[in-house]
Amino acid sequence: MDQDERLDRLLRGFCEDSLDYKNLKVEKEERRNALRALMNLRMPGPLPEKFLQLQDEFLREEAREKGIVTPEQIPSVKEQYGVFGRLAERISVWQGDITRLAADAVVNAANSGMLGCFVPCHRCIDNAIHSAAGVQLRQECFELMEKKRKLYGADYEEPTGGAEITLAYNLPANYVIHTVGPVVHGSLSRSLEQELRNCYQSCLKCASAHNIKSLAFCCISTGEFHFPNERAAEIAVKTTAAYLEEHAEIEKVIFNVYKDCDLEIYQSVIEQRI
Structure with missing residues (x-):
């Protein structure tokens, strides 16, 4: 067929x-x-x-037709940007479709309902990941949320800054780590910045707990959630670098970007901070 x-x-x-x-x-x-x-x-x-x-x-x-990309095919920032910090061989920046990455885990910027995006063909990362993974991903997320609702009540929603792991089904990755990022309404605040740090820390801790060696982050909370791209990148890189300094079990972190502007931002931030 x-x-x-x-x-x-x-x-x-x-x-x-x-x-x-x-x-x-x-x-x-x-x-x-x-x-x-x-x-x-x-x-x-x-x-x-x-x-x-x-x-x-x-x-x-x-x-297969889109083309699967393995972590080994993606150059480190040492190779890509000539950065020579202690973490330069464990961090990469890759521009493209995150659903092509065969990392151990990819990070999904989820919403508080945790069931994926219900807007037909929406361009958010949540929609892309669920669409490429298949309907089993929504089912597993639903079962996970049902267990929490039995514990915490029928109106339970996933809090900002945490992380939950599921299988990745038809994605090239093995797992999806779901995190709910902060939504920016108006001006940026310290509490919103801390919530974004929590997202990265929670995902990294989850990866360590599940023996994940390669982890690909999307640009959490930018785009639909309106977190300023440059500040989001600074938080992502600083938080990840601090974690990797203390945890050797995660061998490679990939910052996945889609837009040219984000690629430029991550290059600049990494050259300053790694």
């Missing part, structure tokens, strides 16, 4: 599974976006094992 056949079957299956989109008609050139949208909109719940296997085959082939 080729990708076109898998895509058609998946579209039919997700439409049949939906209450609102059973009769959805999709133009051929819009099929991939329609599939992603249906996955984004779908609430947690079981699906037949054969259907999940079909989804997995499709998403893994998509990952």
